[in-house]
Amino acid sequence: MSLGPYASFIVASYAAAALVIVILIGWVMLDYRSQTQRLRELEERGITRRSGRSATERR
Amino acid sequence: MTLIDLANPTRFLALTARVLPWLAAATVILLAIGLYQSAYAPDDYQQGATVKIMFIHVPNAWLSMFVWGVMSIASLGTLVWRHPLADVAAKAAAPIGASFTFLALLTGSLWGRPMWGTYWEWDARLTSVLILFLMYLGLMALWRAVDDPSRAARAAAVLTLVGAINLPIIKFSVDWWNTLHQPASVMRMGGSTLDKSFLIPLLVMAIAFTLLFVTLHLAAMRNEILRRRVRSLQMMQASRVAFSSELGTGSHQENASKGAA
Numbered sequence: 001m002s003l004g005p006y007a008s009f010i011v012a013s014y015a016a017a018a019l020v021i022v023i024l025i026g027w028v029m030l031d032y033r034s035q036t037q038r039l040r041e042l043e044e045r046g047i048t049r050r051s052g053r054s055a056t057e058r059r
Numbered sequence: 060m061t062l063i064d065l066a067n068p069t070r071f072l073a074l075t076a077r078v079l080p081w082l083a084a085a086t087v088i089l090l091a092i093g094l095y096q097s098a099y100a101p102d103d104y105q106q107g108a109t110v111k112i113m114f115i116h117v118p119n120a121w122l123s124m125f126v127w128g129v130m131s132i133a134s135l136g137t138l139v140w141r142h143p144l145a146d147v148a149a150k151a152a153a154p155i156g157a158s159f160t161f162l163a164l165l166t167g168s169l170w171g172r173p174m175w176g177t178y179w180e181w182d183a184r185l186t187s188v189l190i191l192f193l194m195y196l197g198l199m200a201l202w203r204a205v206d207d208p209s210r211a212a213r214a215a216a217v218l219t220l221v222g223a224i225n226l227p228i229i230k231f232s233v234d235w236w237n238t239l240h241q242p243a244s245v246m247r248m249g250g251s252t253l254d255k256s257f258l259i260p261l262l263v264m265a266i267a268f269t270l271l272f273v274t275l276h277l278a279a280m281r282n283e284i285l286r287r288r289v290r291s292l293q294m295m296q297a298s299r300v301a302f303s304s305e306l307g308t309g310s311h312q313e314n315a316s317k318g319a320a
Contacts, residue, residue, distance in 0.1 A: 001098055004102070013116070
């Protein structure tokens with residue numbers, strides 16, 4: 001597979017897309033970890049929802 | 060499961076927990092197939108290998124408009140139907156849509172330099188997409204500027220619906236004005252003008268990027284629901300502290316008045 005004289009433009013496009021997508025995935029994953037951690041800390045201090053269910057509960 | 064069932068955030072979290080691994084797996088598989096097909100697609104007779112930028116540029120450009128469309132429907136959900144998850148969906152989609160729009164602009168610029176001889180031209184298509192990107196940023200700033208999510212949601216919904224006027228302008232800008240950007244070659248009356256050897260990898264990449272958006276959007280919505288739970292628990296904690304300190308002050312005053320008597 002030869003990319004010709006404009007290889008740097010092609011590689012830069014794909015690299016930029018990969019970088020932005022990795023940052024997006026990383027942001028979503030870190031945000032999830034941060035929110036669940038904060039909820040756990042609040043529940044450990046005895047702050048619970050009115051329903052009494054865990055705030056991270058999924059069912 | 061109906062849309063009304065999903066109005067319950069706990070049910071929505073249960074659904075995302077079940078669906079997200081499958082969506083992520085499907086995205087990875089389709090992206091791998093799309094990238095393989097893009098790598099081995101033939102060179103264009105005019106553009107040479109730079110046509111490969113199309114497989115990354117076009118899906119991002121489509122999604123930049125599609126995400127705003129999703130946010131517009133969610134905004135209607137906020138203003139008209141008052142669906143509890145509508146503003147969560149709109150808020151979660153904005154940074155993802157901004158990223159796709161940024162990539163559409165950047166890859167378009169990198170494609171434009173070797174093909175047009177310039178990175179940027181103030182023509183109707185490029186300028187209207189730049190405006191879309193700025194609107195995404197403005198919307199994200201608005202969400203951050205207002206503390207109360209329900210107040211921010213209404214303002215953001217109005218702004219999103221006003222901004223939706225830009226979508227047909229972007230789509231038809233190449234027909235309405237004389238632009239450097241080429242006219243539509245896939246979604247047009249009379250069918251695609253692209254050869255199958257380009258069209259198939261392009262469609263696979265477009266589906267892969269759409270799946271990527273759905274996966275990231277559901278995950279970001281889940282995070283937003285958790286963030287709002289954190290906020291409500293923090294408010295409960297603050298009101299408990301205020302209540303107990305009021306009680307403390309009240310008993311001090313009672314003791315003081317007893318002492319004085």
